[in-house]
Amino acid sequence: MQIASSLMFDRSAARMGSLMSTAVKLQTQIATGKKFTSPSENVAVGQQLAEFDRKNIDAAAYSSNMKTASSLLSQADTTLDSITTQM
Structure with missing residues (x-):
């Protein structure tokens, strides 16, 4: 089975985007000192x-x-x- 190089790059880009959003969330939590930044995160x-x-x-x-x-x-x-x- 061949995997297209574009599929590999798309998956890598999606994973990097996910990791980036996680990093931003963690940085916000550290900066504010709050575990949850909105009530919807923990109802x-x-x-x-x-x-x-x-x-x-x-x-x-x-x-x-x-x-x-x-x-x-x-x-x-x-x-x-x-x-x-x-x-």
């Missing part, structure tokens, strides 16, 4: 990170709401104390 971890982000946003909103409520209660206490003093 389970991407979903967990998205859930953590949502929980962090919820916690920040809760904290902000608590500060606002505390401030409003403090103002109400001050107003009631002022009214009590005037009576």
Whole structure:
């Protein structure tokens, strides 16, 4: 069986392209310090990170709401104390 030289060169070129894309991916991972550069590379971890982000946003909103409520209660206490003093 004869193998055409163009087939051999095409396979070599395809393999070199594949190795080059792997090298670029590894260089990106090294440069960024991240194993995954997009959520689609590891769906389970991407979903967990998205859930953590949502929980962090919820916690920040809760904290902000608590500060606002505390401030409003403090103002109400001050107003009631002022009214009590005037009576």
